[in-house]
Amino acid sequence: MIRSTTLFTYELGESGIAVEEITGQLSGFPLLKHTVGILMCDTEFIDSGVYGAVCAALPFPVAGTTTMTQAVDGEAGMLMLTVMVLTSDDVFFEVGYTDDITPSGDITALAKPAVEAAVAKLPSAPKLILAFPPLIVENAGDEYIFAFESVCPNVPVFGTLAIDDSITFEHCFTLYNGNESQSKIAFILVSGEVSPRFFMATAADESRLPYTGEITKSKGHIVQEINDVLTSEYFQSIGFAKDGKLDLGVQFVPFLMNFKKREDRDDIPVVRAMVTFDENGYGVCRGYMDEGSVFTLTNPSADEIFRSSEELMERLQALPGKQATIIFSCVVRRMSFGTEPLREAELAVGKLSGDSPFMLAYSGGEICPTSHNLSENRVTNRFHNYSIIACVL
Numbered sequence: 001m002i003r004s005t006t007l008f009t010y011e012l013g014e015s016g017i018a019v020e021e022i023t024g025q026l027s028g029f030p031l032l033k034h035t036v037g038i039l040m041c042d043t044e045f046i047d048s049g050v051y052g053a054v055c056a057a058l059p060f061p062v063a064g065t066t067t068m069t070q071a072v073d074g075e076a077g078m079l080m081l082t083v084m085v086l087t088s089d090d091v092f093f094e095v096g097y098t099d100d101i102t103p104s105g106d107i108t109a110l111a112k113p114a115v116e117a118a119v120a121k122l123p124s125a126p127k128l129i130l131a132f133p134p135l136i137v138e139n140a141g142d143e144y145i146f147a148f149e150s151v152c153p154n155v156p157v158f159g160t161l162a163i164d165d166s167i168t169f170e171h172c173f174t175l176y177n178g179n180e181s182q183s184k185i186a187f188i189l190v191s192g193e194v195s196p197r198f199f200m201a202t203a204a205d206e207s208r209l210p211y212t213g214e215i216t217k218s219k220g221h222i223v224q225e226i227n228d229v230l231t232s233e234y235f236q237s238i239g240f241a242k243d244g245k246l247d248l249g250v251q252f253v254p255f256l257m258n259f260k261k262r263e264d265r266d267d268i269p270v271v272r273a274m275v276t277f278d279e280n281g282y283g284v285c286r287g288y289m290d291e292g293s294v295f296t297l298t299n300p301s302a303d304e305i306f307r308s309s310e311e312l313m314e315r316l317q318a319l320p321g322k323q324a325t326i327i328f329s330c331v332v333r334r335m336s337f338g339t340e341p342l343r344e345a346e347l348a349v350g351k352l353s354g355d356s357p358f359m360l361a362y363s364g365g366e367i368c369p370t371s372h373n374l375s376e377n378r379v380t381n382r383f384h385n386y387s388i389i390a391c392v393l
Contacts (some may be wrong), residue, residue, distance in 0.1 A: 001193065002091050002393050004324035004357040005029045006072035007083040012044055015053035022054050022083065029085065036093035036188055036358045037062035038130065038326065038362040040070055041081035043164045043171045046180050054081060055178035061095040063173045063186040065132045067361040068165035069334055069345055076345035076360075078165075084359040086324060086393070091192040094118045097176040100183040103138035111147040111185055118189050119151060126152050128190040128391075130326075131159030134183050135172040135364040137275065140221035141383030142288040144185060144359040145367060149381065152189075156196060156369045157381045158391040159187075160328040161363035172364060198369045199318070199390040201312040202271050203300035208256065211238050211297040219290050223274070223283035232281035244277055254386040255285075255295045268370040271298075273332075273385035286365055287383040300386075302336045309333070309344050309388055313351035316358075322392050326360035334362050344388075 007025045011018035019084040045051040046066070047336035055062055062083065070080045086093065096118040098111040119126060129152060141161065148157050159389070162172035162182075173180040174267040191194075213234060217225035226234040235241035255272040272295070273286045283289075300308075316325055329344060337343040348360045371380045 002086050002088045002323045003032065004087070004393070005085050006357045006359055007085065008072050010077060010079060012048050012050060012079060015048070016049050018050045018081070019053050019057045020315070023057055025361070026085065029065050031059065032087040032089045034089070034092050035060040035085065035087040036095060038084040038188070038359065039064040039081070039175055040067045041175070042066065042068065042079050044079060045081045046173060050081060051175070051180070051357045052178045058083070060085070061177050062175065063095045063130070063132055063188050065160060065162035065172070065186070066164050066173045066175070067363070068331065069341055069362050070165060070346035071348045071360040073357055074349060076283050076342050076349045078341065082359055082361070084324065084326065084357065088192070091190060091194045092122055092124070094121050094157055094189040095176065096178065096187050096189070098185040100181070100389065101134060101136060101139065102183070102187060103136050107139065107143040108147040108150045111236070113148055115148060115187070116152040118187070120191060122191045124191045126155050126189040126191050127194050128196045129155055129157045130188040130190065131157050131367055132174050132186040133159070133161050133183065134174050134181065135161045135163060135169060140285070140287050141365045141367065145381045145383060147185070148187070150174040154379050156198065156372050156379045157367055158196070158198065158326070158369070160361065161364035163331050163362055169364065194393060197392040198372055199312060199315060199392070200370070200384065200387050201308040201367050202254070202387045203304040203308040207298045207300040209297040209299055213295055215289050215291055215293045215295070218289045221285045221288055222278070223285060230281045230284040232277045241277070244281055246276060254298045254300070256298050257289070257293055257295050259290055259293045267356070269383055270370065270382050271386045286385050303339065305333050305336050306347070309347055312388055312390065313347055316390055316392065317351050317355065319392060322356040324356065324393045325352065326391045327358060327360040327388065328363040328366050329360065330366060330386045331362045331364060332386055333388060336347060346373065
């Protein structure tokens, strides 16, 4: 069994005040034998020294990422530092930090030693991996999943890529016990008496555009041909590109994918994002675009996105036996709300506060299983874009 609570501070200027607020909120919460913290904060908390001071004051290890806009029980805000505390007598936690991940490098080779070392410290095999990878445009999000699966096959992986509140996303950090990095993966392994449940939602399915295609040639996250023509030419043919460049705004159109030829296909659509064309006219995407997969372009409105969030929150609200709920939502969803950046976060506060502790933070890419069969010890881990995901402990 896991007990949990959430902590938060808005204090950016004075580390002492921030530490007093965080430790004061923690003081009435008894810690059991094994404890860990998931820490999310705006980048400014690193620059001001508050993040490091808070980590030094906490009596347990932490891991997480920078983010923008957050929510915990009863509170939603933008310039926040939040901590979800998980503590238990029969659930075990091991926090780790990998070597530096290089753009287009062998992520599995670079991450594997740290994951193996963390697994060796646990009394039993992990039942959940909470992953916090860096935002490196050249790397596909799927590769982070593969790195964990190479050590821990058939273990659910849930997490978020680092993000920040700048236009260029150049100051995104992963967090680990007071350290920060733009190139390391932070993670938490969980073992023992725990049975995580996973949920996700996207508005893409209800807002399909009349544009479909098949990935006829690809390599990893690079789409070379769609319907047997060069990717840039395909988008030009439907009016989404000109002179080898995407039209303004097209990078925010979700691709609803059906991985019909993947061995681990589970018939649950996944949303992908194409970032740009490279010098060859190939499409560069955030996640793997397997040959033989088919897609539909979609364009959900802010109201449709909000409705999908509302439906997910209502499912979580009605769920029995919650001990803690961790929610990550794609940053593009927040951007779609324009002048209402707290719209989704305040929804979570209204729906989930007072039930069991929860935290919500925004994501540069979401990692969540689409299916998890406990009886068969089989899990289908997926990288997502434009989605909202939840892990219930």
